[in-house]
Amino acid sequence: MKLALTIAGSDSGGGAGIQADLKTFSAHGVFGMSVITSVTAQNTKAVIGVEDISPEMVYLQIKAVFEDLPPDAVKIGMVSSASIIRSVAKGLDEFGPEKVVLDPVMISKSGHALLKPDAVEALKRELLPRCLVVTPNIPEAKALTGMSIKGVEDMERAAEKIMSYGCRAVVVKGGHLEGDAVDVFFDGREFHRLKSERIFSRNTHGTGCTFSSAIAANLALGRDLFTAVKLAKEYITGAIKNSMDIGGGAGPVHHFYELYRRAGLNV
Numbered sequence: 001m002k003l004a005l006t007i008a009g010s011d012s013g014g015g016a017g018i019q020a021d022l023k024t025f026s027a028h029g030v031f032g033m034s035v036i037t038s039v040t041a042q043n044t045k046a047v048i049g050v051e052d053i054s055p056e057m058v059y060l061q062i063k064a065v066f067e068d069l070p071p072d073a074v075k076i077g078m079v080s081s082a083s084i085i086r087s088v089a090k091g092l093d094e095f096g097p098e099k100v101v102l103d104p105v106m107i108s109k110s111g112h113a114l115l116k117p118d119a120v121e122a123l124k125r126e127l128l129p130r131c132l133v134v135t136p137n138i139p140e141a142k143a144l145t146g147m148s149i150k151g152v153e154d155m156e157r158a159a160e161k162i163m164s165y166g167c168r169a170v171v172v173k174g175g176h177l178e179g180d181a182v183d184v185f186f187d188g189r190e191f192h193r194l195k196s197e198r199i200f201s202r203n204t205h206g207t208g209c210t211f212s213s214a215i216a217a218n219l220a221l222g223r224d225l226f227t228a229v230k231l232a233k234e235y236i237t238g239a240i241k242n243s244m245d246i247g248g249g250a251g252p253v254h255h256f257y258e259l260y261r262r263a264g265l266n267v
């Protein structure tokens, strides 16, 4: 059994954060573990409260996992403050995982800040250089680079700049583009455009979390980075196509669509 760890925030609504990550790992046949950085009171419509876990407790969760269940890959999502970011960086330095996917979560789909504005610098300096791949959406890529990003070419320029902060690859996600959902992959040598048709659905809660944890799951399974990203793009596309119309806002994507279909269950 391969093991994957998510270091992220809890979403009480079950569609994003830790909950999306663990479902994604399970859907890939990978054993999932979690380090909770923050608890959000959240549903499909809004985030109505956020309470951070202490930096010491974040570090202890990392230590507990690595000392007994060393993960084959790690995904990092919401890390809301500079002090939590420092605890995560300390854990990464101490235990040295090779395959780390960083989803630089900043604002929820419903518009709530999940990263304190003064923590963007810490994220850039402390976490980016310790990661194999970072997966910003367009607003996050803008915040990381200060660039204006209007189309796929701008996404490529932003990917180059983000690479200069010290990670080994970047995927700038195109969920916020108009038209096709084109993601840009850059590993310092080659650009690849991963394209899917836009799915017109309001039920896209958790797309970013699901995509980054699918990359981590595929890395844990031993796939090379570009293959892991391509498979994650296919998985998120299917999960959005089969997303659920539950709740009064943006419903969650369907993490188990393929398994349900194979088992003859309704999707």
Ligand SMILES: Nc1ncnc2c1ncn2[C@@H]1O[C@H](COP(=O)(O)OP(=O)(O)OP(=O)(O)O)[C@@H](O)[C@H]1O
Binding pocket: 016, 107, 108, 109, 136, 137, 138, 173, 174, 175, 176, 181, 182, 183, 196, 197, 198, 199, 200, 201, 204, 205, 206, 207, 208, 209, 211, 233, 236, 237, 240
């Ligand atoms: N409507 C859509 N149709 C097809 N693909 C989409 C759509 N929305 C997002 N995607 C894809 O989903 C993945 C996640 O991208 P997105 O830009 O939505 O992340 P995000 O904004 O970080 O998500 P979140 O709001 O959960 O943080 C990318 O591969 C993107 O291309």
Ligand SMILES: Cc1ncc(CO)c(N)n1
Binding pocket: 008, 009, 010, 011, 016, 017, 018, 040, 042, 077, 078, 105, 107, 108, 109, 114, 206, 208, 209
């Ligand atoms: C806890 C959490 N992490 C990430 C996201 C993605 O936006 C969210 N909505 N909630």
